[in-house]
Amino acid sequence: MSIYNFCAGPAMLPPAVMEKAQKEFLDWQGLGVSVMEISHRSKEFLALTAQCEASLRRLMNISDEFEVLFMHGGGRGQFAAVPLNLHVDNKAAVYCENGVWSKGAVDEAVKFTTVTELDVRNDSDEQFSIKPVNEWQFPADPSYIHYCPNETIDGIEVFDVPSHPTAPIVADMSSTILSREFDVDQFDLIYAGAQKNIGPSGLAIVIIRKTLLEYQGLPKPGVFDYALEVKQGSMYNTPPTFAWYLAAEVFDWLEQNGGVKAMEQQNIAKAELLYGFIDESPFYSNKVAKHCRSRMNVPFWLNDESLNAQFLAQAKEAGLLALEGHRIVGGMRASIYNAMPLGGVQALVDFMAQFAKEHS
Amino acid sequence: MSIYNFCAGPAMLPPAVMEKAQKEFLDWQGLGVSVMEISHRSKEFLALTAQCEASLRRLMNISDEFEVLFMHGGGRGQFAAVPLNLHVDNKAAVYCENGVWSKGAVDEAVKFTTVTELDVRNDSDEQFSIKPVNEWQFPADPSYIHYCPNETIDGIEVFDVPSHPTAPIVADMSSTILSREFDVDQFDLIYAGAQKNIGPSGLAIVIIRKTLLEYQGLPKPGVFDYALEVKQGSMYNTPPTFAWYLAAEVFDWLEQNGGVKAMEQQNIAKAELLYGFIDESPFYSNKVAKHCRSRMNVPFWLNDESLNAQFLAQAKEAGLLALEGHRIVGGMRASIYNAMPLGGVQALVDFMAQFAKEHS
Incomplete structure (x- = not known):
């Protein structure tokens, strides 16, 4: 039986990457030791990090206007790092709120800077939606504008990119980075926790426009100081080396595929396969408006919620794992990041159809 | 040929742990997926974390007066977390300086709080040493007292524990935790980056007296907020799950051994084997006073430093890896954490004797 893991994060990694990592777990590059047992400053590990960055730059077409950092602390660490680095006295940061995570970013930012909250949801009784990005009304002179292109919990994705004549655009791409083409030049700071489309948890990737490194910001932990980390090659302290190694392997896999x-x-x-099936079915539903449905995280509900436990139990028996929805919104959720093959989604749809048939 | 890895960190892990981790890398506990691909909130992972904490509590005899946290950001993250959590207005924190790392902690602390630096070194031309702990002169009412029981770079270990009638005692145990018995009750906050005696890099362990959780401190990133992390079971955000899993495996291994x-x-x-050999040899030297020699990190110098490169190359050929000293102090360094067997130190001593013989 094939097993398909729909966990929202820490998420499945490409099987080819995991198999290679297992094979060389005890002896990396013939050194006789694990990659996690060598110095981050060894020439072998520094070669890995250089290749890793070059690979990400090719994958995302990142220009020399940007630095790339590999940091501790995951996405929530960046919720603090962004205001700590980009705070400007007497200015407010605009936080666009389209779901749970963009609101979570606000909770952290208000500790450090003045925040203007901008509700960009456009919900009705029938559906969850967002306002078109070109209707987001920004104040004249914010310190920066923060938004979350993909809301993992709400299943809402923003496909257009906001812009502003003066303020840097900051995006939390934790659950959408590398899932579709972005024009990095439209952004000033991109960050992402690794545990969805990149690697294991405990690593965050930051892509920052060099001009932002001149910001003074606020007193901040060195591990969250962008300018310091750039100077130190993301090695102000010992980085999470095994996670970094796996990220490099995932980037390789992406380039090969x-x-x-x-x-x-x-x-x-x-x-399209999964939403198409849900929309056709009288048994399941998804309330997100079509123009902002997440390609990565598909929440759905059984119209008869009393069948939830049975659905999850039978799905697990069928090798379809981690379909329980986030505790905040309930229902089900299928996270279908890069590593999830089309066959996995087909298996899910087949199971959902069979389950609906049995219970209709 | 046996390979022995003397890296100071990320350091070697117990071979039995690494072999088990490799074996179950793709399929943990029969789930059909890797431990790094499951939710940190799944019942399986929560069982792991509960067992992990219980095991550490047994190993270190940690009472219910303390909470145990598993955090992002490594040891340097804690350099910031400590003052951010324990700052008290109009009080100064005392930082005892006995080497490179305790001074590094000062560089971070001064960003956030008033620091009184206390030089506890007692060097002479002949040797590096520290003053006896009972002669460390503390001011009347510091906010807390910070020290580093083992200086990884200097090779200096402090075996006594300072005390103070009112101020909490904070110890950076990154490179000495679990290497010898400590009376945890003599401390108020213990922290350690994992990558020496615990697991891979990217994880920090914090053992904090519950009374300290009432401190207001300063505005701080949620990932470094002790009270918040206690409330969230170290899961304010997605923790570095694979590192946590390996830490649990290392604790198991310690209990079994x-x-x-x-x-x-x-x-x-x-x-004793390594220092004894160095002291007897006219070819090698270690300048640290005997009462404060580190049991974990043994820096040593060839009296003829022109042979350094040759020494390192031949050692590598003999399977003795990562003996180059830290760039700040030069020379050689053998890090001999828990995972290093006595046989590894014997192999090193044998090699050193042979090398000396060939070049004397």
Whole structure:
């Protein structure tokens, strides 16, 4: 039986990457020791980090206007790092709120800077939705504008990119990075916790426009100081080396499999298959408006919620794991990141159809 | 050929742990997926974390007066977390300086709180040393007292524990935790980056007296907020799950191998073997006073430093890895944490003797 893991994060990693990592777990590059047992400053590990960054730059077409950092602390660490680095006295940061995570970012930011909250949801009784990005009304002179292109819990994705004449655009791409093509030049700071489309938890990737490194910001932990980390090559302290290694392997795998463009095509196909089935079915529903449905995280509900436990139990027996919805919203959720093959989504749809048939 | 890895960190892990981790890398507990691919909130992972904490509590005899946290950001993250959590207005924190790392902690603390630096070194031309702990002169009412029981770079270990009538005692145990018996009750906050005696890099362990959780401190990133992390079971955000899993495996291994008492005995034997050889040899030297020599990190110098490169190359050929000294102090360094068997130190001593013979 094939096993398909729909966990929202820490998420499944590409099987080919995991098999390679297992094979070389005790002896990396013939050194006789694990990659996690060598110095982060050894020439072998520094070669890995250089290749890793070069690979990410190719995958996302990141220009020399940007630095790339590999940091501790996950996405929530960046919730603090962003205001600590980008705070400007007497200015407010705009936080666009389209779901649970963008609101979580506000909770952290208000500890450090003045925040203007901008509700960009456009819900009705029938559906969850967001306002078109070109209708988001920004104040004249914010310190920066923060938004979350993909809300993992709400299943809402923002496909357009906001812009502003003066303020840097900051995006929490934790659950959408590398899933579709972005024009990095439209952003000033991109960050992502690794545990969805990149690698294991405990690592965050930051892509920052060099001009932002001149910001004074606030007194901040060195591990969250962008300028310091750039100076130190992301090694102000010992980085999470094994997570970094796996990220490099995932980037390799992406490059060998057609890069972001190919992933995007496959992700569109996966999402169309699953949403298409849900929309056709009288048994399941998804309330998100079509123009902002997440390609990565598909929440859905059984119309008869008393069947939830049975659905989850039978799905698990069928090798379809981690489909329980987030505790905040309930229901079900299928996270279908890059590593999830189309066959996994097909298996889910087949199971859902069979389950509906048995209980209709 | 046996390979022995003397890296100061990320350091070698117990071979039995690494072999088990490799075996179950793709399928943990029969779930069909890796431990790094499951939710940190799944019942399986929560069982792991509960067992992990219970095991550490047994190993270190940690009472209910303390909470145990598993955090992001490594040891340097804690350099910031400590002042951010324990700052008290109009009080100064005392930082005892006995080497590179305790000074590094000062560089971070001064960003957030008033620091009184206390030089506890007692060097002479002949040797590096520290003042006896009972001669460390503390001011009347510090907010807290910070020290580093083992200086990884200097090779200096402090075996006595400072005390103060009112101020909490904070110890950076990154490179000495679990290497010898400590009376945890003599401390108020213990922290340690994992990558020496615990697991891979990217994880920090914090043992904090519950009374300290009432401190207001300063505005701080949630990932470094002790009270918040206690409330969230170290899951304010997605923790570094694979590192946590390996830490749990290392704790298991320690318990199966006699616990900290047995480790301490072996560490004493290893240190005596290596220092004893160095002291007897006219070819090598270590300048640290005997009463404060580190059992974990043994820096040593070839009296003829022109042979350094040759020494390192031949050692590597003999399977003795990562003996180059830290760039700040030069020379050589053998880090001999719990995972290093006595046989590894014997192999090093044998090699050193042979090398000396060939070049004398």
